[in-house]
Amino acid sequence: MNNIEYTSNEEFDSFQVGDNSVVVTGAIISTEPVRNRTNPGKQPVLRCVLSNMEGRQLRVLIWNSRIPEFEGRISHQMVRLTRPRVMRANPQFFDASLNLMEIELFVQDNTRVDLLGTIPAAPVAERPLPxxxxxxxxxxxxxxxxxxxxxxxxxxxxxxxxxxxxxxxxxxxxxxxxxxxxxxxxxxxxxxxxxxxxxxxxxxxxxxxxxxxxxxxxxxxxxxxxxxxxxxxxxxIPRDTPRELHPAVGLPVLRQQMVALLAQQVGPAAQELIHSAQIHQLVDLPVFNAGGRVQQIAVNNGTSERQAGASKSRHEPVILRHKNIKKVPKQLLYASDGDSDTGSVGDEPTDSIVIPDSESEEEETSKRPRYDLFEDDCDD
Incomplete structure (x- = not known):
């Protein structure tokens, strides 16, 4: 309140009718038009409501020659009244629903009225930014x-x-x-x-x-x-950024996001293999480099029942074959910076890896590195 101390509730409650030695500080929160009193003499009076903003408010009556000093000027002002007279409220104008005290303050000829400035606006709570x-x-x-x-x-x-x-x-x-x-x-x-x-x-x-x-x-x-x-x-920053393609540093990449990405990249023909991947599940999550690209894919190379007794190493690539799939997009298998732990293949010039579907084709491409995603459950 601009360092202006309003009169307390306790002090308001101590006012006695007839006392003209009080000093009151508060805010004029409303005024009424000037009217003539109905008693004999019909003197004009300006009525205001003064509040200490803490639960106490009462009427202030300004009489006769003092009215021109404050009419149109006192509304919504902080004021200090020095030596007004404390009077009992007129029952004809008293309304308990307005939360008014049962006393009034009369501004007389010898009462000093100081205008202390406009009532400060109530602070508006800032809306939190998203x-x-x-x-x-x-x-x-x-x-x-x-x-x-x-x-x-x-x-x-x-x-x-x-x-x-x-x-x-x-x-x-x-x-x-x-x-x-x-x-x-x-x-x-x-x-x-x-x-x-x-x-x-x-x-x-x-x-x-x-x-x-x-x-x-x-x-x-x-x-x-x-x-x-x-x-x-x-x-x-693009206008639309797929969150799965470039995860921010420290954010996990879930298995289901990878499955969805594979389905989008390889195409509908791989749905059977995608389903197989979900059944067998990946042992390790994909590892992404700083650029957000796939750097290494660790897969479950455990043997199936048909492969019982086979001596495949866990880290030995498993050949992926399917009659409807000829190529696997390069970006799913090669790191963008060539620092893969399983082989320095980041500089592979081709756009894709050809997956052979016959023994002869396999011999022709045996010298090329192959990084396969799923178990060899789809042999021709």
Whole structure:
């Protein structure tokens, strides 16, 4: 209340009828039009309701020559009344439903009235901003909160007579520009932060997070992203991002997501094999590299009943054959950076691996690496 202390409930309750030595501080929350009293003499009176904003409110009556001082000026003002007269409320005008006290204050010729300013507006609770992951904001503009890592520290930029802070944030896969209009401080690259700001697109349709100042950038925790991941997080956030294709750093990839991805990539002809994969299940989940691409697929190479007694190693590739499938997309089998633990095949130049469906074709392609997904339950 702007450091103005209103009269307390206890002090209001101690007022006695006839006392003219009180000092009252409160807020005029309503006024009534000037009217003439019905008693003999019909003196004009301006009625107001004063409140201490803590449960006590009463009428204040301003009489005769004092009315022009306050008519049209006192409404919704904080006031201090020095030496008004305390009187019993007129039953003709008293309404208990208005939560008024049974006393009134009369402003007399010797009463001092100080106007202390307009009643401050009640604070409006800020609506919490929605929290997004960086990869999900491609179609969003407006106020947001983001969790991300500092990719490029915020540095001062000068354009003509205007200066601002500029940097970038990332989730380990995607990145976004960030502009800070007001004062800014250096936050080291790799710091895990929560940023509140407004997403907008500039004249070149580039998505930018606009921040008022660095008070809207808070450190989330002590996590740090290493320089290698910061360098690799160069992808532009698309307007629609399939969450399965480029999972953010630290997010698990579920088996069912992988099965759905295989069904989409290989096609309807592989539904029987997909079903077989769900039955036999994968021993290990797919391993993704920093770019979000499949780096290694570990499968269950245990022998079936028909293969009892066979001496296959668990890590020996199993040939995948099916009369309706000739190729397996390369992106399901090869790492994008060539650092697979099962073979350095990241630089394989072909777009797919040919899967032989006869012994002769198998001999011709025996020198090529094969990385198979399921058990050999579909032999011709």
């Amino acid at each position: 929290l997004y992951e960086l990869r999900d904001i491609g179609n969003i503009t407006g106020p947001v909160r983001l969790t991300a890592f500092i990719r490029y520290p915020i540095e001062r930029q000068v354009v003509g007579n205007y200066s601002y802070g500029s940097g970038a944030i990332t989730d380990g896969v995607y990145h976004s520009c960030i502009n800070v209009a007001g004062p800014h401080k250096a936050i080291p690259a790799g710091t895990h932060v929560v940023v509140s700001g407004e997403l907008r697109r500039n004249n070149y349709d580039t998505l930018i997070l606009q921040v008022t100042d660095t008070s809207q950038i808070t450190i989330a925790d002590d996590q740090m992203m290493d320089a290698r991941l910061l360098r690799a997080s160069f992808r532009v």
